[in-house]
Amino acid sequence: MLLNSHNEHNGAVEVDEVEIEVHNNPGGGVGLQPERQTVLEKLKGLSFLRQQDAITSKDCTHSGSDQRVPDETQINPNLSCGPFDATMEDKTSFDECSHGNAEVLQIITDLQKRTEALEKKLIGSDKEILSLREIFKDSGRKVQQLEYIVDELQFKLDSSLAHLGNMCNTLATPSIFLIGGYNGVTWLSSLDSFSPEKDAVLGLTPMSSPRSYASAAVLDGHIFAFGGGDGMSWYNTVECYSSRNNEWTECPSMNQKKGSLAGICLNEKIYAIGGGDGNEFYSEVEIFDPYLGKWICSPSMLTSRFALAASGLNGVIYTSGGYDGNMYLKSAERYDPREGFWVRLPSMSTRRGSHTLTVLGDTLSVIFSDTSDLFLGR
Structure with a gap:
């Protein structure tokens, strides 16, 4: 019987050749027959284990881990074990390793x-x-802008x-009000x-629109x-100013559009x-009655006067x-x-228009100006 126990390339003894040789020499000694059978079984088990070790080493190499087989899984060569038992133990270890890797x-x-996910949230x-x-x-x-x-x-x-304090102090004293007019360039709505x-x-607060050649009364x-x-254009509109509120209020309009008219307040009524209107010159008189809230006609003058x-x-x-008009x-x-x-009254000494008639005591004074002088009469 020839055994090649040092063949590392094959990794196992040629067990089949041993079996053939045993069968060919059945009479090689009756006392050695059980011993040969035992050796044969051990050789089979050792060959199977080496084959399994080779498979396990390849799998471990491919997975990139150098895991050493625990001592408990190594088969004691002195113990008799069948190839089926060794196969089941190694397969179980392999399954456990694969499951752990997964x-x-x-x-x-x-x-x-x-x-x-954390990177996205970040x-x-x-x-x-x-x-x-x-x-x-x-x-x-x-905040800075606010x-x-x-x-x-x-x-x-x-x-x-x-300004309100100054206005109140000023209006608390007798005052003269300057309303609208023309400054040579602009038609004015101002009030001073x-x-x-x-x-x-x-x-003070200006009127709602420019107003020149108008009249005023208190x-x-x-x-x-x-x-x-x-x-x-000429107006028939009327505005009312309150010194208490420093504001103008729209009032009922007159019946005719007119300018360069005269206006006074008498017996709690306003006379226009x-x-x-530039084409016609009026002798008519209109009265504003605040209790009626409108303008009514009054007897006209004897002469048209613009x-x-x-x-x-x-x-x-x-x-x-x-x-x-003439x-x-x-x-x-x-x-x-x-x-x-x-x-009709006695005439003045001079023809005049755009002049002023004012009361001084119990006397009426006429004030007018032209390019030469200032006339004062009664």
Whole structure:
């Protein structure tokens, strides 16, 4: 019997050749037959184990791990074991190793997914932080703008309060009001108050529209401005100014559009006298009754008068001068509401228009100017 026990390339004894030789020499000794059978069985088991070791080594090499087979799994060569038992134990170890590797791979995959999700959340958080920073910066700019606006409004409020205080102080004294007019360039809607006592002019709230060649009268502490024009058209509109509120209010309009008319307040009524529209010159008189809230007609003058002067004294209305469409007049007339008609008066010494008729004591004074002098008469 020849045994090649040092053939490492094959990794096992040629067990089949041994079996053939045993069968060919059945009579090689009766006492050696059990011993040969035992050796044969051991050789089979050793060959099988080496084959399994080779398979396990290859699998471990491919998986990249140098795992050493635990001592408990090694077969004691002194123990008799069958090839089936060795195969089942090695297969169980292999299955356990494969199962463990699959669990590790699954854990790694889960960790990678969680890492990717955290990275995405981190990127989103960074974007949100940048957005919040921009919002914070923009809010800071808006706060600065609001602070600037508040300071500006506070300054305007302080100025308005100071102006209101000055206005109240000025209006508390007897004042002359300058309403509208024309400055040679612009038709004016302005309202100014002049205090002779303080020798100060105070600008007040202007009218709603420019108004020149208008007339004005005071009724119940309110200033009424009516008629006039803006150089393009004549008005029949009326505005009322309240010194308490420093504001203008629209009032009922007159029946006719007219300018260069005269206006006075008598017996708690406003009289709009004469005037014209540039083409016609009126002798008509309109009365505004605040209790009726409208303008009503009154007896007309004896003569048409444009750019006339009028004043009231002792409950009687006086008119003088003006333009009748042909010439300037020096005539005068009066109207007593108790009589209900007009009466002609002695004429002035000079023809005049756009002049002023005012009361001084119990005397009417006529003031006019031209390029040469200032005339004062009674």
